[in-house]
Amino acid sequence: MPEIKKVLVANRGEIAIRIFRTCRKMGIKTVAIFTHADRKAPHVRYADEAYCITDGPHDTSYLKKDRIIDIAKEVGAAIHPGYGFYAENADFRRACDDAGVIFIGPSAEHIEMMGSKTGARAVMAEAGVPTVPGTKNPIRDVEDAKKVAREIGYPIMLKAVYGGGGKGMRLVHKEEDFESSFRMASSEALNAFGNGDVYMEKFIIQPHHVEVQVLGDMNGNAIHLFDRECSIQRRHQKVIEEAPSPFISEETRRKMCEVAANAIKKIGYYSAGTLEFIVGADQNFYFLEMNTRLQVEHPVTEMITGVDIVREMILVAEGKPLSYKQDEISINGHAIECRIYAEDPTNNFAPSPGLLTVYQTPEGPNVRVESGAYQGYEIPLYYDPMIAKVCANSRTRAGAIENMKRILSEYMICGIKTSIPFHLSVLKNETFLSGIYDTGFINNKFDMEELKRKQNLDITVPVIVASIKQLLSEKMAASRAVTRPDVGESNWKRFGRMINLSKTLG
Amino acid sequence: MAVKRTYYTTVDGYEGENVVEVVENAHADYTVTVDGKSYHVDFEQINETIYSVIIDGNSYAIDMSEKGDKFDILVNGDHFAVEVLDEMKRLMKMRTSSTVEGRQVIEAPMPGYIWKMLKEVGDEVKAGEPIMILVAMKMENEIKSPKDGVVTEIFVKASENPQESTVSIGDKLAVVE
Numbered sequence A: 001m002p003e004i005k006k007v008l009v010a011n012r013g014e015i016a017i018r019i020f021r022t023c024r025k026m027g028i029k030t031v032a033i034f035t036h037a038d039r040k041a042p043h044v045r046y047a048d049e050a051y052c053i054t055d056g057p058h059d060t061s062y063l064k065k066d067r068i069i070d071i072a073k074e075v076g077a078a079i080h081p082g083y084g085f086y087a088e089n090a091d092f093r094r095a096c097d098d099a100g101v102i103f104i105g106p107s108a109e110h111i112e113m114m115g116s117k118t119g120a121r122a123v124m125a126e127a128g129v130p131t132v133p134g135t136k137n138p139i140r141d142v143e144d145a146k147k148v149a150r151e152i153g154y155p156i157m158l159k160a161v162y163g164g165g166g167k168g169m170r171l172v173h174k175e176e177d178f179e180s181s182f183r184m185a186s187s188e189a190l191n192a193f194g195n196g197d198v199y200m201e202k203f204i205i206q207p208h209h210v211e212v213q214v215l216g217d218m219n220g221n222a223i224h225l226f227d228r229e230c231s232i233q234r235r236h237q238k239v240i241e242e243a244p245s246p247f248i249s250e251e252t253r254r255k256m257c258e259v260a261a262n263a264i265k266k267i268g269y270y271s272a273g274t275l276e277f278i279v280g281a282d283q284n285f286y287f288l289e290m291n292t293r294l295q296v297e298h299p300v301t302e303m304i305t306g307v308d309i310v311r312e313m314i315l316v317a318e319g320k321p322l323s324y325k326q327d328e329i330s331i332n333g334h335a336i337e338c339r340i341y342a343e344d345p346t347n348n349f350a351p352s353p354g355l356l357t358v359y360q361t362p363e364g365p366n367v368r369v370e371s372g373a374y375q376g377y378e379i380p381l382y383y384d385p386m387i388a389k390v391c392a393n394s395r396t397r398a399g400a401i402e403n404m405k406r407i408l409s410e411y412m413i414c415g416i417k418t419s420i421p422f423h424l425s426v427l428k429n430e431t432f433l434s435g436i437y438d439t440g441f442i443n444n445k446f447d448m449e450e451l452k453r454k455q456n457l458d459i460t461v462p463v464i465v466a467s468i469k470q471l472l473s474e475k476m477a478a479s480r481a482v483t484r485p486d487v488g489e490s491n492w493k494r495f496g497r498m499i500n501l502s503k504t505l506g
Numbered sequence B: 001m002a003v004k005r006t007y008y009t010t011v012d013g014y015e016g017e018n019v020v021e022v023v024e025n026a027h028a029d030y031t032v033t034v035d036g037k038s039y040h041v042d043f044e045q046i047n048e049t050i051y052s053v054i055i056d057g058n059s060y061a062i063d064m065s066e067k068g069d070k071f072d073i074l075v076n077g078d079h080f081a082v083e084v085l086d087e088m089k090r091l092m093k094m095r096t097s098s099t100v101e102g103r104q105v106i107e108a109p110m111p112g113y114i115w116k117m118l119k120e121v122g123d124e125v126k127a128g129e130p131i132m133i134l135v136a137m138k139m140e141n142e143i144k145s146p147k148d149g150v151v152t153e154i155f156v157k158a159s160e161n162p163q164e165s166t167v168s169i170g171d172k173l174a175v176v177e
Helices: A013-026 A042-048 A065-075 A090-099 A108-115 A117-126 A142-153 A175-193 A250-267 A298-305 A309-318 A396-409 A419-427 A428-435 A442-456 A462-484 A491-504 B085-093
Strands: A006-009 A028-032 A049-052 A078-080 A156-158 A170-172 A198-202 A208-216 A220-235 A239-244 A269-281 A285-291 A336-342 A359-360 A367-372 A385-395 A411-416 B003-013 B018-026 B029-034 B037-045 B050-055 B057-065 B071-077 B077-087 B104-107 B112-117 B128-137 B138-144 B149-154 B172-176
Touching: A006 A013, A006 A065, A006 A419, A013 A042, A013 A309, A013 A367, A013 A385, A028 A042, A028 A065, A028 A142, A028 A170, A028 A336, A028 A428, A042 A385, A049 B172, A065 A078, A065 A090, A078 A309, A108 A285, A117 A285, A117 B172, A142 A198, A156 B104, A156 B128, A170 A175, A208 A309, A220 A250, A220 A298, A220 A359, A220 A442, A239 A298, A239 B138, A250 A285, A269 A309, A298 A309, A298 A336, A298 A367, A298 A385, A336 A396, A336 A419, A396 A419, A419 A428, A419 B077, A462 B003, A462 B018, A462 B029, A462 B037, A462 B071, A462 B077, A462 B128, B003 B085, B018 B128, B077 B085, B128 B149, B128 B172
Parallel strands: A006 A028, A006 A078, A028 A049
Antiparallel strands: A156 A170, A156 A198, A208 A220, A208 A269, A220 A239, A239 A336, A269 A285, A336 A385, A359 A411, A367 A385, B003 B018, B003 B077, B018 B029, B029 B037, B037 B050, B050 B057, B057 B071, B071 B077, B104 B172, B112 B128, B128 B138, B149 B172
16 A cells, blocks of 8 residues: 555544544644535635535535546545445445545445444344344244343343334333233234234343544554443433543453454454444443444544554555554543534534634643634535534543533534534533433433532523623614604503503503 | 503523513613612614623623524523513504414525425425425425415526526515415
8 A cells, every 4th residue: 555645534524524633733734615504614714625516606515526536636645434415325435446445444345244234243243242132033923032031131122123213112120010011012013014924132221321532554463442331322422422431440441452352353344444233331332333434522532542543544545554542542531522613502402503703622631622614704505514523631530520511611602503502511421520421311310410419500680681782782772763753663552561560450 | 751661571591581671771771670679871883793892891792693582692602582672562463363374475594595496386296295495505305384275386497507597585485365
């Protein structure tokens, strides 16, 4: 493999800038691509070269496979896909190979292998990774199924083979309920999906989402960079991540990380990847899926291990060995990441695109910010609402949380609403502070606990501030009414209404 | 000349009402009495939504946005929705019932584009039934009818091309009667 001298990032926003940063550090030239809507996006200016991939403002899509690969070929760049878009797309990877363009990521075979959830589980099970126990095939005989359920242990979950959206699903706590639950799940599945096939899986109580970062090279080396806890999720979207997981024991950590590194070594995986596990309250862990890309939350791992994952990905794509051996990797402190979304947490997290009239990112020690925005930038309607990610670290988890609170308090954004207030309230939440939270926490318990906490808050300050603002607004409205008497409703009408009102109310 | 006002404030999620008396002593200099307790307040606006407020020596950086008589306020990351009414508005509010009646104009709750139209003018709708789908930042948002009735007007056209169906926050979308 030839040396990489230039990298095109087939992505936008904060992740493009994140990858460019490592390139700049390594003395590698950078190439941005952009749509008409993104002409003023910051990644365009950060790069050494920039090419528009759309024909006009009507076209807002970054999914321009042929054009992107043509540009890379022409300018002599390798392609890093970032996350989303063409990351984890085996066809794109193959097209790069065919065009003689280096793709900074895993092989097409591995992307494909992990693309199918059931396929990935089968491969991983064979490589010695524990998967959620259950039947892979539809249940045909209830008595046989009961026997299997007894072996797995209750509670178990019955799931429609062709299902989705919670239909055809039944949680079974004890054997007496098995038959009736099975019949209900099956008929529900038949009605909803036209097929009544149902399989069963062990139900994991209070599941935690813990993932292991892995790196492999083309020379057969594979290492892990320890774990991340991603259990703070809202609508299956990660909101806060931390490394290492505050929940798993040292014993579990050792086992999980070893199993992950061994598995990717066995299947010959190279570049960066993540094995997602579900961990039960009993510390048993089961493989869920593998992400064959750089993940949004990779910085927390970089902060505790000191490894630049993007740099390793570039070296591996050049065919070089990883720069670290497993015994050189250790956990140093604790790191937390908050994803800053352009959405309004006080209005059911509705998207909030718009013009950033004030945009000031936090500064000071123990902070890492990757941002795809700036003051005066108009956040486009067409792309992901994540505008930045903010990380804090410290020697301990409590210290990292304290740092994060300080850091978020300095993040000033006007013109749009962001998820920062939501993050701050999570960071004040007692269950979060305890470190023992599962994936159901935000959806099930957080609002209640938050309500309780807020009821003890003093409302004097907001009441004073709002009242003064109201007085100022009224004064301004009055002065406007004097200078432009034709604006607004007539004072006579208002007077009449007031008279009427005082009559009706006696 | 000192300006003096009396307001009645309510905060979402908190019971009861506060009586607030605001006296403007000079520019940025206020005396505010909340339920009989007085505070000295130094109030400065820094930019569009950020304010620096010093209450009896305690300094606060406050993010505030105003929607009519409602104020969205962030203090140390905690959000408060405060409604501030004078005596007349308070009386009017007590009189108007909160039920949804009559002609309802549906406005865009956020900027985005109308991706799909689900109803036509003349269609009957139930309360909560979606009339169209507004897409913003890759998220689909159902625009629902606030009441049982008939769609009498639709002001927007749906298109999968965002350029052709962009709406701003507060744009009229439809009328249900």
